[in-house]
Amino acid sequence: MTRTRKPGVSRRATLAIMGAGAVSIATPFGTPWVARAQAKTIKIGMPTILSGRVAQLGTSSRNAVMLEIEKVNAAGGLAGRTIEMVIRDSKGQPQEAARVARELVNTDGCEILIDAEASSGAFAVHEVARDLGVLCLHTNSETSALTADPKQHIPNAFRTARQGVHDSIVGGSYAATIAKAKGLKKWATCSPDYAYGRDTTAEYVTYLKRFAPDIEIISESWPKLFQPDYTEVVTKILQARPQALYSCLWGGDLTSYIDQANIYALFSQMEVFAVNMADYTALTVVKNLPKGIHSGNRYIKTYPATPENAAWGDAYKAKYNEYPTNWSWENATAIMLLAEASKKANSADGKKIAEALRGLKIKSPFGADGTVTMRAEDQTLVGYAIGWGTTIPQEPYVPQVQAGDWKTIFELEAEWKKSKGYT
Amino acid sequence: MDLDALTGCLASSACLVTQTTSGFIIGMLLFLVAVGLTLIFGVLKVVNFSHGAFYMFGAYFAMTAYQFSGSFALAMLCGAAGTAILGLIFERVFMSRVYGADVLMQLLVCYAFVLIFDDVVRMIWGPEFKSMGMPAAFQVVPLFIAGGVVPPYYLLLIGVALAAAMILGLGLARTRIGKVIRAAAHNPGMVSALGINTGLIYGGVFALGGMLAGLAGALAAPVRSLTPGMGFSVLIESFIVTVIGGMGSILGALIGALLIGMIRSFGSLGFPLFTEGLMYLFMVIVLVSRPTGLFGKEVA
Numbered sequence: 001m002t003r004t005r006k007p008g009v010s011r012r013a014t015l016a017i018m019g020a021g022a023v024s025i026a027t028p029f030g031t032p033w034v035a036r037a038q039a040k041t042i043k044i045g046m047p048t049i050l051s052g053r054v055a056q057l058g059t060s061s062r063n064a065v066m067l068e069i070e071k072v073n074a075a076g077g078l079a080g081r082t083i084e085m086v087i088r089d090s091k092g093q094p095q096e097a098a099r100v101a102r103e104l105v106n107t108d109g110c111e112i113l114i115d116a117e118a119s120s121g122a123f124a125v126h127e128v129a130r131d132l133g134v135l136c137l138h139t140n141s142e143t144s145a146l147t148a149d150p151k152q153h154i155p156n157a158f159r160t161a162r163q164g165v166h167d168s169i170v171g172g173s174y175a176a177t178i179a180k181a182k183g184l185k186k187w188a189t190c191s192p193d194y195a196y197g198r199d200t201t202a203e204y205v206t207y208l209k210r211f212a213p214d215i216e217i218i219s220e221s222w223p224k225l226f227q228p229d230y231t232e233v234v235t236k237i238l239q240a241r242p243q244a245l246y247s248c249l250w251g252g253d254l255t256s257y258i259d260q261a262n263i264y265a266l267f268s269q270m271e272v273f274a275v276n277m278a279d280y281t282a283l284t285v286v287k288n289l290p291k292g293i294h295s296g297n298r299y300i301k302t303y304p305a306t307p308e309n310a311a312w313g314d315a316y317k318a319k320y321n322e323y324p325t326n327w328s329w330e331n332a333t334a335i336m337l338l339a340e341a342s343k344k345a346n347s348a349d350g351k352k353i354a355e356a357l358r359g360l361k362i363k364s365p366f367g368a369d370g371t372v373t374m375r376a377e378d379q380t381l382v383g384y385a386i387g388w389g390t391t392i393p394q395e396p397y398v399p400q401v402q403a404g405d406w407k408t409i410f411e412l413e414a415e416w417k418k419s420k421g422y423t
Numbered sequence: 424m425d426l427d428a429l430t431g432c433l434a435s436s437a438c439l440v441t442q443t444t445s446g447f448i449i450g451m452l453l454f455l456v457a458v459g460l461t462l463i464f465g466v467l468k469v470v471n472f473s474h475g476a477f478y479m480f481g482a483y484f485a486m487t488a489y490q491f492s493g494s495f496a497l498a499m500l501c502g503a504a505g506t507a508i509l510g511l512i513f514e515r516v517f518m519s520r521v522y523g524a525d526v527l528m529q530l531l532v533c534y535a536f537v538l539i540f541d542d543v544v545r546m547i548w549g550p551e552f553k554s555m556g557m558p559a560a561f562q563v564v565p566l567f568i569a570g571g572v573v574p575p576y577y578l579l580l581i582g583v584a585l586a587a588a589m590i591l592g593l594g595l596a597r598t599r600i601g602k603v604i605r606a607a608a609h610n611p612g613m614v615s616a617l618g619i620n621t622g623l624i625y626g627g628v629f630a631l632g633g634m635l636a637g638l639a640g641a642l643a644a645p646v647r648s649l650t651p652g653m654g655f656s657v658l659i660e661s662f663i664v665t666v667i668g669g670m671g672s673i674l675g676a677l678i679g680a681l682l683i684g685m686i687r688s689f690g691s692l693g694f695p696l697f698t699e700g701l702m703y704l705f706m707v708i709v710l711v712s713r714p715t716g717l718f719g720k721e722v723a
Contacts, residue, residue, distance in 0.1 A: 252552030252648035287556025
């Protein structure tokens with residue numbers, strides 16, 4: 001038997017709306033996620049991008065999280081409670097990320113948030129964490145201000161990702177060394193025309209000039225994000241005849257650019273520094289990868305060159321039939337830190353875990369010295385493997401990586417924070 | 424603004440050659456997409472908003488064929504033929520149902536298929552971006568003409584596109600089928616009354632339009648990354664081309680596409696921060712001075 005619904009609001013819908021209203025009214029007074037704290041399983045909510053052009057961010061984050069959760073659950077979960085992941089698609093829209101995050105906590109009863117959003121969404125989720133007081137681990141946003149700016153600081157939010165300013169310091173010092181050795185004075189830049197591209201390029205150039213003051217930027221190109229054709233940009237750079245080129249294009253844009261620049265033989269005419277090249281997302285896709293592109297390490301299983309890192313990369317590949325991404329290690333680190341902090345606090349309570357996380361140092365396949373640390377003062381990850389090297393067209397793709405020096409990074413980061421008025 | 428760079432370039436033959444070929448490359452690929460769009464509009468009177476999907480399918484078909492066969496020629500053929508068949512099916516099964524309908528209805532059907540086709544690509548080839556790779560035959564050092572850099576692959580690309588334009592132009596002007604198509608564009612009722620199967624003509628024209636966009640996609644596949652949704656940005660520029668050239672005019676599409684190519688190529692030197700804006704500005708100027716586009720009155 002079928003019934004035709006009359007138009008208008010049904011009785012059930014009315015009840016649902018009233019129920020939802022009651023929850024949202026109750027929220028400011030009592031936090032529902034605390035009330036459910038004694039359940040046998042613990043739910044962790046994860047807003048991320050699972051559709052659209054950067055869906056790979058979400059899928060490779062999710063894969064890494066699930067890989068680690070399996071291990072943690074097999075070892076007894078968080079203080080005896082089995083972890084259940086609730087993963088939702090924000091479609092890459094900040095307002096949707098905030099809505100999803102709020103819903104995960106208030107409606108689904110998640111007690112912890114893994115914020116696997118890109119920077120735009122991460123700041124939105126950060127505000128939700130501020131409002132609800134829920135423990136939140138940012139795993140993909142590399143925008144320095146998220147943790148460096150004291151205005152953003154809240155006791156319950158942490159970052160387990162790399163940071164833009166660290167990359168710029170290491171990249172700038174590496175490039176300056178090469179520039180001095182090879183006499184590269186005239187530089188061009190070519191980066192995507194949005195906040196990430198502009199900020200990262202500016203920071204990189206700042207540190208490049210700091211380490212090698214006689215460098216001159218003679219040409220700048222700002223192609224649009226997701227632009228299909230770069231021919232006019234390629235030829236413009238050829239006309240300018242720089243000795244070196246810096247680019248922070250990434251993903252499909254970077255591979256397009258390489259394919260198009262390749263047939264103009266651009267790579268044989270200048271040294272190319274592409275910070276986002278050494279990530280399997282780009283390395284495995286480019287069919288004719290030129291030899292000798294300088295790149296920062298995003299994620300490769302051969303750096304750090306330890307059995308632990310290689311084993312982790314292989315385990316991921318065995319399970320998902322593709323190599324992990326930079327986002328993968330950042331998300332895996334979040335789960336590793338959570339598990340250790342929960343063990344230390346002997347609790348699955350968000351506040352106690354947060355307390356244990358501050359200053360926590362754990363063994364990690366992704367650490368520069370086999371460990372990574374959650375720095376207490378600004379609650380962001382330090383000590384991760386960071387370095388630059390040059391590409392070859394087949395595995396291991398970047399055979400030798402020159403490690404960045406964390407002592408220098410800390411010194412210059414402190415200086416940078418002061419110059420920004422953060423400290 | 425960087426007018427020194429622009430005037431400096433105009434004075435140097437090397438720069439002139441490089442930038443002009445660069446403009447041709449952008450323009451000719453755009454022409455192949457835009458001419459299909461304008462042809463379909465001219466004959467079927469439908470603005471095919473899902474046209475970018477054929478460009479996308481052409482690229483994916485070519486990549487798959489290339490992976491299996493290793494033959495570049497076969498890849499191009501598969502890209503073009505595959506999209507022609509797809510275009511025919513799409514027209515006969517779906518588009519033919521909305522010819523008489525409101526333009527909003529047509530728009531809605533096309534937009535629905537933009538989303539559906541993107542998801543189909545995502546299901547078959549996955550959401551990650553792909554790259555076809557340059558065939559070994561074209562992995563050679565670029566040519567130097569008057570000091571300017573010209574990659575051999577781009578010469579082929581320009582040649583194929585120009586050949587397509589000439590065959591299309593001559594075919595429409597000189598052959599019997601061309602005459603029937605032009606007649607159908609002018610007065611479909613009369614053509615039908617003369618005993619000619621207009622359904623077949625419509626399907627054929629749609630397939631031809633799809634094929635040209637597919638060929639553009641196949642030609643672009645070695646140098647552009649393939650993602651679901653890649654047709655969209657191309658579609659917008661194709662619309663600018665057809666608006667400048669005049670909806671329904673093949674010559675207009677060619678001139679419009681080359682103008683856009685040159686604007687991008689030389690604009691990026693002289694107005695690096697306003698290259699996109701320059702394109703729209705040019706479109707506005709054309710629309711104000713000639714609302715039907717440069718060759719708007721000429722119906723294909």
